[in-house]
Amino acid sequence: MRKKFLMLAAAFAVSASLFTACGSSNGGGSNASQNATSQAAQNTGGEVKTGGDGYIFKVNGVSLSPDADMDALKEQLGKEKSVFEAPSCAGQGTAYTYDYGSYTVETYPAEDKKNRIGYITLKDDMVTTAEGIDLSATKDQIKAKYGEPDSASSDTTLIYKKGSMKLEFIFEGDSMKSIQYVSSVLA
Amino acid sequence: MMKKNTAKKITGIICGALVTVLVLALLQRLVMPKYMSDVLEGGMIAEYYDERKDHDVVFIGDCEVYENFSPKVLWEKYGINSYIRGSAEQLVWQSYYLCEETLKYEKPKAIVFNVLAMEFNEPQKEEYNRMTLDNMKWSSSKIKSIRASMTGKEHFIEYVFPILRFHSRITELEEADLYYFFDKPDVTHNGYYMRVDVKPAENIPEPRDLSNYSFGENAYHYLDMMRELCEKEGVELILIKAPSLYPYWYPQWDEQMKEYADKYGLKYYNFLEDIDEIGLDFSLDTYDSGLHLNLSGAEKLSDYFGNILQNECGISSRADDSILSAEWEKKIKAYNREIELQYDRMRKGEDVK
DSSP, rough: OOOHHHHHHHHHHHHHHHHHHHHHHHOOOOOOOSHHHHHHHTTTTTTOOOOOSSSOEEEETTTTTSBBBBBGGHHHOOOSSEEEEOGGGGGGGGGEEEEOOOOEEEEOOOOOOOEEEEEEEEHHHHOOOOOOOTTTOHHHHHHHHHOSTTTTSSSEEEEEEEEEEEEEEETTHHHHHEEEEEEEOHH | OOHHHHHHHHHHHHHHHHHHHHHHHHHHHHHHHOOOOOGGGGHHHHHHHGGSSSSSSSEEEEEEHHOOHHHHHHHHHHHHOEEEEOOOOOOOOHHHHHHHHHHOOOOOEEEEEEEGGGOOOOOHHHHHHHHHHHOOOOOOOHHHHHHOOOTTTTHHHHSSSTTTHGGGGGGGGHHHHHSSSSOOOOOBBBTTTOOOOOOOOOOOOOOOSSOOOOOOOHHHHHHHHHHHHHHTTOOOEEEEEEHHHOOOOOOOHHHHHHHHHHHTTEEEEGGGHHHHHHHHOTSSSSSSTSBBOOOHHHHHHHHHHHHHHHHOOOOOOOOOOOHHHHHHHHHHHHHHHHHHHHHHHTTTTOOOO
């Protein structure tokens, strides 16, 4: 009888130790609540992109780049014309679109819970890239400034990848429609 | 004597193994997210299995089906018995395998698929995968769906033994983990996720230009599979685009779906083109600025679509089916109770869900 009890206790101990060992090997705790969301995010050990390693858009002395923390930059950018909130399905955070007239900034809820920049879109020729290209530029002018585009480019889009982002010049016919800084997290 | 001892040892080992498995299974159940407080969407897929599988119409797709259509209205006004197999950011391959699984249980007259998911050609996020896959019953459809859905960071074994994924929740268990350990109440009404609150659609951003408007090969591959499966099973596949204002549904995307539907003789309804006919008022009929409809919006859309299902798709009323009527009587009571509960919470200034 004593033997049986010992064996049962041993079995329980093995399963418990498997459980705790597994826990510690993976970093253990997170601030997850009921959902798999933050739990999964933290446990995958996914690297959170923080931006700044690619092309940068400068406006009013502020440098914006895909994956940068928008909340840390909003005040410096001044009052936006409008903000649109798009809560993700199933409580996966909220994405925002900030409209500043000549450009918009779209954010995504990152795994570290920060409001990170997904897209910066230049909409008119009141603003330029840091390299001096605006919507009036031709494909040749862009190539002269940035070199040969990435192989993923097409007749309508010139793409330049750098770091964890890409810069896209989107055309309709010969005229440029928009310039976009795109995070690799969303691309 | 020796034989007796050996038998005892073997029995002991088997008992030990069984206890280990039992303990691990209980721990797994304990740490698995219950999806009962803030993210109710994670539990939706499981609810279908408790249904009597005798539906005329089964909706399959993302939030644009489970938040925008009310099966209760389809039953009450048209005698159509429907169910929504929806989940958050359900991708086309997941929809296909849910369709495949559904058709193993029942043969509805129509499967309705919302086409917004065509914009995704690759696996997206584990969090959403989990909400669709974890609560599917084990079957070849689930296995194939997991394999098609996994992102680079995920492992199949963690779907087989979710304890490997969720073990660290042991240090942050909540009351709900114990409260819903054995059983959970339904959070939907035949798959419909109800919201009675109102947040008008304002400041919807201009659509961003895309470098490429073509849907991907992978997305088309699974849409083809869904179409072929439905055809083989004699079930009509109906494509829809729900009238959600955001994310933006590009005319170039719509054109591709129209061409696809024309090519294969499918019906395709883009309800964004029918907002006035449906009677939707986006200052009243949405709870999140136009992303999804609230109760009044979903009921208007369901009424509109019910008419189409009946008159254009030939789905006849079963209102005189006494078993179904009795089932729906109970369901309608639960539906009305939730409406009252949500309005009550609103009056108290609480979250409606």
